[in-house]
Amino acid sequence: MLRKYALKRLLVAVPSLLIASVIVFSLARLIPGDVVTLMMEENQYAQDLDEMRAKLGLDRPIYAQYVEWMGRIARGDLGQSLYTGKPVLRELAWRLPVSLELGAVALVFAVLIGIPIGVVAAVRQDTLRDYVARSGAILGLSVPGFWLGTLVVVLPAIYFGWSPPIEFTRLDDDPWRHVAQFLLPGFLLGVASAASIMRLTRTQLLEVLRQDYVRTAWSKGLAEPRVVLKHSLKNALIPVVTVLGIQIAQILSGTVIFESIFGLPGMGRFLFDAITERDYPVIQGINLVIVGTIVMVNLVVDVAYAWLDPRIRY
Amino acid sequence: MDLSRRDLLALGGLTLSGAALAPSVGRAATPKRGGAFRFRGYTPPHFDPHLTASYTTMINLSFTHGRLLKHKAGPTVKPGTFEYEGDLAEFFSHQDDTTYVFRLRKGVRWHPKPPVNGREMTAEDVRYTFDRFMTIKGNANRHMMKSLAKVDAIDKYTVKFTLSEPDAWFLDSLSNPMALCIVAPEAVEKFGDLKKPEAVIGTGPWMLEGHQSKVRTVWVRHPDYFVKGLPYIDRVEGIDFPDPAARLAAFITGQIDAGPEFPGMMIRQHDFDVVKAKRPQTRFVRFPSNVMTHIGMRTDKPPFNDIRVRKAMSLALDRKAISAATAPLGVVKNPPVPAALTAWAIPFDQLGEGAKYHEPNPKEARRLLKEAGHGNGFATTLDYATYGSQELIDAVQMAVKFFKDVGIEVTVNEKPYAAYFATAYQGKYEGLMMGPQFPALDPYNFLAQYLPGEPKNQSHVNDPALTDMILNSGRTLDEKKRRQQVWEIQKHIAKQVYYLRLDSGIYYAALDPALQEFGPNLGYDYGGRLMAAWWDK
Numbered sequence: 001m002l003r004k005y006a007l008k009r010l011l012v013a014v015p016s017l018l019i020a021s022v023i024v025f026s027l028a029r030l031i032p033g034d035v036v037t038l039m040m041e042e043n044q045y046a047q048d049l050d051e052m053r054a055k056l057g058l059d060r061p062i063y064a065q066y067v068e069w070m071g072r073i074a075r076g077d078l079g080q081s082l083y084t085g086k087p088v089l090r091e092l093a094w095r096l097p098v099s100l101e102l103g104a105v106a107l108v109f110a111v112l113i114g115i116p117i118g119v120v121a122a123v124r125q126d127t128l129r130d131y132v133a134r135s136g137a138i139l140g141l142s143v144p145g146f147w148l149g150t151l152v153v154v155l156p157a158i159y160f161g162w163s164p165p166i167e168f169t170r171l172d173d174d175p176w177r178h179v180a181q182f183l184l185p186g187f188l189l190g191v192a193s194a195a196s197i198m199r200l201t202r203t204q205l206l207e208v209l210r211q212d213y214v215r216t217a218w219s220k221g222l223a224e225p226r227v228v229l230k231h232s233l234k235n236a237l238i239p240v241v242t243v244l245g246i247q248i249a250q251i252l253s254g255t256v257i258f259e260s261i262f263g264l265p266g267m268g269r270f271l272f273d274a275i276t277e278r279d280y281p282v283i284q285g286i287n288l289v290i291v292g293t294i295v296m297v298n299l300v301v302d303v304a305y306a307w308l309d310p311r312i313r314y
Numbered sequence: 315m316d317l318s319r320r321d322l323l324a325l326g327g328l329t330l331s332g333a334a335l336a337p338s339v340g341r342a343a344t345p346k347r348g349g350a351f352r353f354r355g356y357t358p359p360h361f362d363p364h365l366t367a368s369y370t371t372m373i374n375l376s377f378t379h380g381r382l383l384k385h386k387a388g389p390t391v392k393p394g395t396f397e398y399e400g401d402l403a404e405f406f407s408h409q410d411d412t413t414y415v416f417r418l419r420k421g422v423r424w425h426p427k428p429p430v431n432g433r434e435m436t437a438e439d440v441r442y443t444f445d446r447f448m449t450i451k452g453n454a455n456r457h458m459m460k461s462l463a464k465v466d467a468i469d470k471y472t473v474k475f476t477l478s479e480p481d482a483w484f485l486d487s488l489s490n491p492m493a494l495c496i497v498a499p500e501a502v503e504k505f506g507d508l509k510k511p512e513a514v515i516g517t518g519p520w521m522l523e524g525h526q527s528k529v530r531t532v533w534v535r536h537p538d539y540f541v542k543g544l545p546y547i548d549r550v551e552g553i554d555f556p557d558p559a560a561r562l563a564a565f566i567t568g569q570i571d572a573g574p575e576f577p578g579m580m581i582r583q584h585d586f587d588v589v590k591a592k593r594p595q596t597r598f599v600r601f602p603s604n605v606m607t608h609i610g611m612r613t614d615k616p617p618f619n620d621i622r623v624r625k626a627m628s629l630a631l632d633r634k635a636i637s638a639a640t641a642p643l644g645v646v647k648n649p650p651v652p653a654a655l656t657a658w659a660i661p662f663d664q665l666g667e668g669a670k671y672h673e674p675n676p677k678e679a680r681r682l683l684k685e686a687g688h689g690n691g692f693a694t695t696l697d698y699a700t701y702g703s704q705e706l707i708d709a710v711q712m713a714v715k716f717f718k719d720v721g722i723e724v725t726v727n728e729k730p731y732a733a734y735f736a737t738a739y740q741g742k743y744e745g746l747m748m749g750p751q752f753p754a755l756d757p758y759n760f761l762a763q764y765l766p767g768e769p770k771n772q773s774h775v776n777d778p779a780l781t782d783m784i785l786n787s788g789r790t791l792d793e794k795k796r797r798q799q800v801w802e803i804q805k806h807i808a809k810q811v812y813y814l815r816l817d818s819g820i821y822y823a824a825l826d827p828a829l830q831e832f833g834p835n836l837g838y839d840y841g842g843r844l845m846a847a848w849w850d851k
Contacts, residue, residue: 033732037740040367040454052452083359083366084527085509091527150559157563158592166560167553167569168529261557265528269556273528277359278732 006303013295020291021073025066028283035082035278056082069284078288079281081274088285091270096289098168098266099255105186106251107244110193115240117194118201122236123228125206133198140195145254148188149261166263185258192254193247200243204236211235238308245301249294345831347546349849353840354561354574355552357528360509363493364447367454369577369838372492377533377550377841378425379495379516382406382416382440382473383488385755387843389833393578393601393823394654396755396837398489402435402496402517411480411791412463416440418471423538425521427512429500432538435517437467442499444475455493480789482796486756491839519545519845528554546848550841558582565824566592573824577753578834581824583643589824599823602646604654604753604836606760607709609696609746609814610738610772617694618745618773622686624811628671629679630720633817636712640705641819647672648815650807651757651800654836658757660801668808672815679720691721694745698726699734701750709816710748741772755837757800758788764812775812 036052053059057068072079078088121133157163165181208214209232217227255268267286274282356370363375384401391397405417418437426432444465447453461481466474477484488494497508498515505513514522517540520533533550553570555561561574562585572579573589578601581589589596611618611627618624637645646653647662662669683689696714700707714724724746729738738747752759752770761784762768764775783806787799823834832847 031732032730033734033736037736038732048452048454048456052454055452081359085360085507150557153557153563154559157566158588161567161592163560163563163567163569166555166557166564168526170526261560263529263553263555263557263560265526269528276731 002303002306005306006299009299009302013299016295017292020295021070021288022066024284024287024291025069026062028278028280028287029062031275031278033278035280038278039083058082069281073288078285081282082279083277088281091282092267092285092289095265095267095270098264099252099259099268101182102186102189102255102258102264102266103248103251105182106189106193106254107248109187109190110197110247110251111244113190113194114197115201115237118198119205119228119233121198121202122205122209123224130202133202137195137198140191140198143191145188145192146257146261148191149185149258152184152188153261164262166261168263168265181262181264185262185264189251189254189258193251196243196247197240200240201236204239205232208232208236234308238305241304241308242301245294245297248297249290252290252293345546345846345848346850347543347848348548349851350549350551351547351572351829351844351847351849352551352553352570353572353579354564354570355531355554357531357554361511361514361522362508363495363497364450364453364455365507365509367493369492372838373840374522374531374552375495375514375516375841376491376518376839377520377844378514378518378522379497380422380435380518381489381491381495383485384491384842385489385835385837385839387833387835387839388831388846391833391835392656393599393821393833393835394604394656396486396489396657396835398485401489402440408791411789412477414475414477414484415468416473416475418473419540420471422517422540424498424517425515425536426538427515427521429504430498430515435496436470437473438470439499440473440496441465441467443496446497446502447494453493458487458490458493480791482788482791482793483756483758486758490755491837491842518841520550520841523549528556530554541845545845547844550844562588565589568593571826571829572834573822577838578821578823578836579825579840580821580834583641583819583822586643586822593824595827597825597827597829599825599834600644600820601823601834601836602652602654603818603821604652604755605750606648606652606753606818607706607748607750607816609713609748609816610741610743611746611813612744612774613812614774614776617686617688617692620686621810622682623688624814625671626679626682626686626720627717627722628811628814629673629675629682630716630722631713631814631816632674632716633672634674635716636709637817637819639712640709641817643822644820645817646820647817650804650813650815651760652753652818654818655755655757658797658800660804664801665808666805668805668811671808671811674716676716676720683721688721691723693723693725695725695727695743696746696748697729697734697738697743698748699729699731699738701731706750713748739772740769741774747772753836761787761800761803764807773812777810777812780806780810 036049036058039052040049069079080087081091117133121130124130153163153166164184165177169177169181171178214227214232217231255266256272259266259269260272271286274286356373358371358374359366359368361371361374363371380402382401382403383398385396386399402418402422403416404419407415409415422435423432424430424435448456448459448462461477461479461484463476463478468474495516501508501513501515511522511525519536519539521536523532523534525531531552535545535548539545555564555574564570565574566589573581575582611624613619649660649662649665651659653659683691698710710726714726717724737743739749754760763770763772764780765771765784766776766781783799783803787796787803790796790799825832828849828851830848830850832843835843
């Protein structure tokens with residue numbers, strides 16, 4: 001039954017990806033400003049512009065460019081950057097791990113912070129601890145990441161003559177420094193997600209704690225940790241797992257800012273630069289990877305949801 | 315704070331023209347070899363100078379490649395002056411108005427990297443470079459050599475350049491650190507083009523050791539550099555910090571040795587107090603910026619085809635107030651050629667009648683508008699892009715306010731950078747446009763903004779007398795005479811008020827005090843300026 005459900009969800013994912021490919025391809029070209037204009041900068045001589053457009057294949061009809069791009073995708077080729085001439089796939093191959101590392105660290109922080117605080121807030125509802133946790137969550141949701149990131153870099157530099165690592169170190173150069181450079185941006189990126197997770201954990205756990213079977217557990221004289229963590233939390237976490245899927249998308253989009261502030265050469269920064277430069281193949285390639293990742297994550301979440309809660313069948 | 319003419323001369327100085335081609339070297343008594351220099355680097359789209367207009371490529375290649383001529387550098391060179399001297403050429407003769415013969419230095423070696431493997435550079439390499447520059451498809455800088463007809467290698471060390479017409483700016487273009495470095499034919503043959511880091515093989519003082527896109531670029535000393543003993547610094551590292559706050563933090567905490575802002579290792583004016591307090595030993599060098607922001611007007615259409623309206627627009631602007639808000643540590647007043655280019659900008663107090671339109675006079679502005687039939691004012695639009703600069707946004711808002719004060723209602727169209735570049739920057743707008751202009755090192759780039767058919771002619775100027783004056787100056791090889799012509803051109807332009815020029819800010823270059831024999835300047839020649847520098851620590 002679960003397998004059939006998973007297969008059905010997989011089939012739904014295919015048209016989603018196809019529609020996304022059309023959107024990704026056309027939206028990049030709808031951004032005002034032309035890549036060739038930007039490449040030539042202030043040297044806008046008409047003949048040179050036409051020459052460059054022809055050289056890059058941008059003088060052909062847009063549908064022809066789309067068909068060619070899809071053909072390449074089918075062969076596992078995301079095309080070449082218009083600016084650097086480098087294959088997009090190769091560029092992504094070394095940038096994607098940086099973003100994934102940052103995203104993973106952020107997710108770990110989000111879960112490690114969000115769930116325990118959510119549990120405490122639920123179990124100690126309407127106490128000082130609950131109020132502090134909820135206020136913290138509101139703060140975490142409302143403080144802009146770019147502002148927090150900038151302060152964390154600049155203030156220690158001004159007051160202590162120290163700054164966190166803002167120069168990228170590869171794993172093979174210095175493993176400890178490599179891991180360390182992700183901790184602070186990962187923490188800051190995880191804070192906003194932690195706030196959402198905390199609020200949802202609290203709400204869901206409060207609901208579960210009012211269920212009859214939990215009352216039965218209490219009446220049996222079970223200890224609080226056992227009632228809360230073993231009997232209640234698992235059920236309360238089912239919606240949280242769904243939200244985690246959404247949080248992954250949010251975290252991926254948040255990498256753009258933190259990669260720039262902390263000098264991490266990841267996919268977010270790559271995308272930001274590509275949009276600025278109207279580098280269509282790069283914009284398309286990255287967005288396709290992001291869309292694909294999100295579709296897959298949602299697929300996994302849906303399947304996990306069905307697995308966690310056997311009542312769910314669509 | 316305005317700067318007086320005396321201040322300006324002290325900041326920038328007047329250039330001394332000359333044709334001596336001996337390379338300038340460090341003058342300090344005991345320069346020391348060794349050490350590393352770390353600065354805010356730039357990730358280029360690629361490394362082929364003939365296939366991009368990006369300054370990031372040119373900055374990177376300034377460490378690795380030589381040119382026939384280069385700009386003099388060092389602490390004695392006044393920023394804003396660009397006297398040329400020999401780089402790969404040791405001598406040139408000017409046979410007639412259209413023929414230049416260059417004698418190359420002997421013993422100039424390419425970097426010891428395959429496939430060139432440190433062979434001697436020859437005239438054939440120079441010919442190959444310029445042929446490629448002129449013929450390769452997609453060279454955005456080809457216009458720099460628009461007067462070049464052909465290049466011949468006469469013998470192993472002699473190259474002849476034949477121009478199609480006299481071009482007084484030809485030598486300035488050759489010495490410009492933009493795209494005209496000499497490249498190795500074998501590298502093009504082996505790699506297909508020069509985009510890859512492996513293809514970065516030049517004759518310059520440093521060799522590219524490694525490049526990690528968006529992370530860092532590292533250069534090491536060229537052991538066979540043709541100037542004996544140079545460079546003194548063994549290793550150069552360019553760290554790519556995309557975020558301005560991170561860049562500032564990197565400089566304050568000593569992670570880089572020079573100010574992180576473009577182009578001359580600057581800091582932003584509003585960071586000055588923090589830097590001074592937190593890195594007190596920093597050596598600051600002040601000089602005017604050649605970035606000139608202006609307001610362009612559709613002078614080919616009403617109402618801006620009426621000179622009275624243009625004058626009124628200029629008189630409506632309180633430039634001093636805009637400067638006080640956007641560049642509190644000082645500005646310079648710009649004649650049509652930015653004041654920063656001290657060899658060519660006419661001193662403001664000699665600008666003549668046009669100078670008075672630089673000062674605010676709302677009453678006179680209203681009178682002129684009334685005389686032009688706009689007593690009740692008029693409405694227009696202003697296109698601009700923020701360039702990510704709060705100062706520019708403030709300047710736009712203040713300009714709109716000043717125009718409103720005299721009855722001109724301006725609707726602001728803020729455009730994304732790329733859209734602005736594709737439209738307003740190329741003169742495609744309805745009423746007004748506003749933005750910074752390309753910070754060229756020669757006056758011609760600024761004068762081209764007045765030539766019909768030039769993409770930089772944002773105000774659609776079509777003034778036959780002015781066109782003749784500009785073209786004539788380009789044919790006048792006598793530099794003294796040409797300077798006089800350029801001054802006359804500026805007086806004419808100022809009177810016609812084709813653009814509304816704002817003041818330019820003062821740059822603050824910030825340097826580690828232990829760095830000796832280094833003088834900051836405008837432009838992309840980071841490598842050229844560092845060549846004779848050394849660490850005293």
